[in-house]
Amino acid sequence: MAHTETHSHDYLNHQKGLWSWLTTIDHKRIGIMYLIVILFFFLIGGIFALLIRMELFSAGPTLGIDPGTYNRLMTFHGAIMVFMVIVPGIPSIFGNFLIPIMLGAKDVAFPRLNLFSWYVFMLGAIIAFASLLFGGADTGWTFYTPYSIRQPNGVIFLVLGAFTMGMASILTGLNFIVTVHKLRAPGQTMSRIPLFVWSTYATAIIQVLATPVLGITLLLLVAEKTLGVGIFDPTIGGDPVLFQHFFWFYSHPAVYIMVLPAMGIISELIATYSRKTVFGYTAIAYSSLAIGAVSFIVWGHHMFVSGQSEFAGIMFSVITMLVGVPTAIKLFNWIATMYMGSIKLDAPMLFAIGFMFLFTIGGLTGVWLATLGMDVHFHDTYFVVAHFHYVMVGGTLMAFTGGLFYWFPKMFGRVCNDGTARISWVLIFTGFNVTFFPQFILGAMGMPRRYFDYLPQYESLNQISTVGSWLIGAGFLVALFAVIHGLLRGEKASNNPWGGTTLEWLATSPPHHENFEKTPIVSVGPYEYR
Amino acid sequence: MYSWLNINLANTFMPVEGTDLAGSVDNLYIFLLISSLISFIILIGGMTAFIVKYKRRSANDKTAYITHNNLLEFLWSFIPFVIMMVIFYWGLIVYNEYRTPPDDAEEIHVTGRQWVWRFAYKNGYAFSTKPANDAMVNVPLGRPIKLIMTSGDVLHSFYIPGFRNKQDVVPGRYTYLWFKATKVGQFQVFCTEYCGLEHSNMPAKINVMPAAEYDAWFKAYVPEASAGGLADRGKELFNERGCTACHSVNGTRIVGPTMKGLAGAKREFADGSSGIADDAYLRESILNSGAKIVKDYPAAMPIFKGQIEEEDVTALIDYIKSLK
Numbered sequence: 001m002a003h004t005e006t007h008s009h010d011y012l013n014h015q016k017g018l019w020s021w022l023t024t025i026d027h028k029r030i031g032i033m034y035l036i037v038i039l040f041f042f043l044i045g046g047i048f049a050l051l052i053r054m055e056l057f058s059a060g061p062t063l064g065i066d067p068g069t070y071n072r073l074m075t076f077h078g079a080i081m082v083f084m085v086i087v088p089g090i091p092s093i094f095g096n097f098l099i100p101i102m103l104g105a106k107d108v109a110f111p112r113l114n115l116f117s118w119y120v121f122m123l124g125a126i127i128a129f130a131s132l133l134f135g136g137a138d139t140g141w142t143f144y145t146p147y148s149i150r151q152p153n154g155v156i157f158l159v160l161g162a163f164t165m166g167m168a169s170i171l172t173g174l175n176f177i178v179t180v181h182k183l184r185a186p187g188q189t190m191s192r193i194p195l196f197v198w199s200t201y202a203t204a205i206i207q208v209l210a211t212p213v214l215g216i217t218l219l220l221l222v223a224e225k226t227l228g229v230g231i232f233d234p235t236i237g238g239d240p241v242l243f244q245h246f247f248w249f250y251s252h253p254a255v256y257i258m259v260l261p262a263m264g265i266i267s268e269l270i271a272t273y274s275r276k277t278v279f280g281y282t283a284i285a286y287s288s289l290a291i292g293a294v295s296f297i298v299w300g301h302h303m304f305v306s307g308q309s310e311f312a313g314i315m316f317s318v319i320t321m322l323v324g325v326p327t328a329i330k331l332f333n334w335i336a337t338m339y340m341g342s343i344k345l346d347a348p349m350l351f352a353i354g355f356m357f358l359f360t361i362g363g364l365t366g367v368w369l370a371t372l373g374m375d376v377h378f379h380d381t382y383f384v385v386a387h388f389h390y391v392m393v394g395g396t397l398m399a400f401t402g403g404l405f406y407w408f409p410k411m412f413g414r415v416c417n418d419g420t421a422r423i424s425w426v427l428i429f430t431g432f433n434v435t436f437f438p439q440f441i442l443g444a445m446g447m448p449r450r451y452f453d454y455l456p457q458y459e460s461l462n463q464i465s466t467v468g469s470w471l472i473g474a475g476f477l478v479a480l481f482a483v484i485h486g487l488l489r490g491e492k493a494s495n496n497p498w499g500g501t502t503l504e505w506l507a508t509s510p511p512h513h514e515n516f517e518k519t520p521i522v523s524v525g526p527y528e529y530r
Numbered sequence: 531m532y533s534w535l536n537i538n539l540a541n542t543f544m545p546v547e548g549t550d551l552a553g554s555v556d557n558l559y560i561f562l563l564i565s566s567l568i569s570f571i572i573l574i575g576g577m578t579a580f581i582v583k584y585k586r587r588s589a590n591d592k593t594a595y596i597t598h599n600n601l602l603e604f605l606w607s608f609i610p611f612v613i614m615m616v617i618f619y620w621g622l623i624v625y626n627e628y629r630t631p632p633d634d635a636e637e638i639h640v641t642g643r644q645w646v647w648r649f650a651y652k653n654g655y656a657f658s659t660k661p662a663n664d665a666m667v668n669v670p671l672g673r674p675i676k677l678i679m680t681s682g683d684v685l686h687s688f689y690i691p692g693f694r695n696k697q698d699v700v701p702g703r704y705t706y707l708w709f710k711a712t713k714v715g716q717f718q719v720f721c722t723e724y725c726g727l728e729h730s731n732m733p734a735k736i737n738v739m740p741a742a743e744y745d746a747w748f749k750a751y752v753p754e755a756s757a758g759g760l761a762d763r764g765k766e767l768f769n770e771r772g773c774t775a776c777h778s779v780n781g782t783r784i785v786g787p788t789m790k791g792l793a794g795a796k797r798e799f800a801d802g803s804s805g806i807a808d809d810a811y812l813r814e815s816i817l818n819s820g821a822k823i824v825k826d827y828p829a830a831m832p833i834f835k836g837q838i839e840e841e842d843v844t845a846l847i848d849y850i851k852s853l854k
Contacts, residue, residue, distance in 0.1 A: 067728065067730070068727055071726070138726070139724075140724050146683070146685070147685065147725060150684070235701075235702075235835075237818075240685060240700060274593070275593050277595060279597070279598060279599075280599075305698050306698045307697075310625075310629050317622070318615075318618050322611075322614075324610060324614050325611050328610040329603070329607055331573055332603075332606040335573065335577045336596075338580040339596070340584060340593060341580070341584050341594075342587070343581050343585055344586040345581070353581070356573075356574065360569075360574060364569060367562070368562050368566070371558065371562065371618065372618075372621040373555055373620070373623070373628065374559060374624070376555075376625070376694065376696050377694040377695075380687060380689075380696070380722040446545050446718070446720070448689065448720045448730070449722075450730075451729065452730045455718070
């Protein structure tokens with residue numbers, strides 16, 4: 001390799017042309033490729049969400065679509081947002097871009113495997129969208145049996161798409177685990193890695209251990225549907241509730257795959273914008289691992305009224321309560337980090353504060369749902385819809401957007417306009433609460449979820465919710481504008497525009513294609529504001 | 531239109547309580563609401579105070595260097611833990627109310643199908659809801675009712691918001707839900723497990739009547755001459771299907787075990803295990819007799835799975851239960 005020639009080049013112009021991107025093994029370029037496709041999927045999933053809310057604007061048919069179309073919209077909104085946006089989002093984009101830089105490494109441990117993961121992910125996404133050519137799927141993203149077994153073949157494509165994207169998730173997780181263990185800079189012990197790396201590392205462990213179960217479950221579902229083997233279909237001796245056990249054995253840990261990396265971003269943002277060392281670094285790091293571990297034995301809290309044994313329900317309830325403890329630890333630690341800090345409310349910090357506000361509501365209502373006697377009433381109502389949107393959108397997407405504005409100068413060498421980014425925050429934050437808070441009340445009033453139509457007493461709150469969804473849509477459009485404007489016209493970024501202390505701020509903006517000209521040597525913790 | 535602003539509803543937003551259990555649930559709900567509000571104010575209030583107080587003054591602000599505090603960290607782990615265990619235990623107590631039907635509960639059989647509910651009473655009265663038609667399910671005030679539920683196709687879930695009660699309805703097995711209504715009136719029923727095209731259009735209404743009125747209604751129903759009560763229908767099937775060739779109804783042994791006194795009795799099985807002959811056992815033994823063979827009897831009974839309608843299984847079980 002012509003080392004001297006590329007010396008002054010950053011990773012963006014190190015090589016040129018589409019082909020150089022499609023064959024790149026540079027973790028930063030792969031991160032950017034994930035960013036582009038995931039933002040595209042987010043746009044599609046978001047349009048579906050707006051259509052769902054439009055249909056629910058009034059009781060009775062609103063958009064002139066039939067219930068079958070609505071059910072497919074609802075299914076694809078869920079499947080796209082879960083399997084193509086929120087699960088892969090933060091690890092694949094920011095994890096890929098940042099973990100090697102934060103560790104002072106040149107790349108991830110297996111760069112070719114990393115590129116392969118991107119292609120596997122894209123293949124899975126294409127298979128999933130191909131479902132639309134075969135009648136689509138209207139099962140909900142959960143594919144509950146025996147309903148899913150009796151639907152057209154579009155279901156098989158969506159299921160195989162999710163299976164394939166799961167493979168990509170496993171490979172990415174494996175790559176990160178090895179990278180964190182083997183490629184840390186000299187002197188960088190495990191207690192000196194940034195908390196974003198810790199949380200992505202905990203996530204990677206869950207990805208590697210839980211995703212195979214989803215893969216097996218989905219393959220069994222396809223086998224049941226095509227061969228009729230009799231595992232889940234009661235008419236040939238199967239057990240439909242068994243599917244739920246298998247499904248949630250992955251999909252509950254998956255909730256933490258979705259939210260742990262977001263918590264990592266929050267730790268970084270709060271430290272930088274408070275100019276303060278993170279309070280309780282060890283507690284936050286290990287609470288990620290604790291959440292990851294406990295998340296494997298709480299799946300049955302999705303099934304309190306499914307017909308599983310009462311004893312199982314009781315055990316799942318008490319263990320689920322335990323998840324609340326490490327979650328509370330994180331919230332308290334972040335707030336304690338702000339104590340006696342020097343707090344600047346730039347747009348990324350606003351998103352972090354939005355995360356704290358919304359995630360606290362999402363977390364507290366999670367305790368309600370973990371409570372046996374309470375969940376019987378709330379299960380499968382809009383209360384649950386509100387709760388998990390507070391966690392996934394209010395939590396993960398807020399952190400994602402904050403992280404995007406925070407690391408944008410590092411990724412592209414330019415700064416987004418802070419004022420525009422703040423406007424997007426105001427719209428998203430307000431719109432989010434207007435959309436989803438009324439849904440808690442709808443749930444208390446007994447409105448079931450996945451309903452194409454509803455009784456007139458639920459109409460006014462649904463209308464408020466729909467208006468809120470327009471605000472969220474407008475907010476993300478403004479954010480997109482800020483990003484595009486930043487790319488084209490943004491001010492040149494210095495190497496460390498926010499005063500961060502983690503290693504990525506030592507690299508140039510954008511970084512050299514091998515990240516650092518000279519491998520950094522680490523002698524202190526990640527947040528040394530003295 | 532904005533009736534939700536009505537102050538009475540705004541107290542809890544929960545539907546009108548139709549059972550004592552709904553009251554227990556609502557007490558728990560209020561407790562969760564208040565404790566969550568307090569937690570939220572502590573967390574977000576604290577954060578807001580810090581944001582205001584420690585606003586950045588200059589680019590070179592010196593900040594305190596505080597890495598951790600063991601006592602604080604112990605307290606904010608331990609106190610939430612204790613609160614959550616209290617919530618768990620309270621939830622458990624309420625859950626026990628849900629899951630322990632009184633022995634004298636009157637049974638109504640419910641079958642879910644895409645996208646109707648079928649209700650079968652002991653007196654032989656049975657009817658199906660039609661989509662968009664709020665058919666009335668009559669029940670007496672102040673007496674426990676147990677719904678024994680199964681599905682003829684996919685998963686459904688039987689949800690009565692006014693009773694705060696919900697139970698999935700699963701094909702291939704029985705689940706139950708019980709309640710004791712304490713308020714005369716009509717209570718909405720929804721399906722809450724996604725079941726396809728008309729999932730949102732599968733309503734019914736529980737109609738709570740004064741007990742005397744209910745009894746009069748129940749007795750006034752005269753089954754058509756051919757049909758009879760649920761157990762009568764079961765008896766007819768029992769003869770029609772040739773069950774009598776192997777099973778007596780008077781306690782004598784023919785080929786298989788007698789049906790007399792079977793329901794609720796303890797059974798010893800050939801593999802050494804044992805169990806109670808409850809609804810689930812009877813159902814399994816009718817449909818898939820080989821699953822549990824009673825000790826000292828031959829495994830001779832044919833498989834009836836797919837041969838008998840779900841409603842007929844219900845009738846047979848009811849007949850067997852009547853053979854005390």
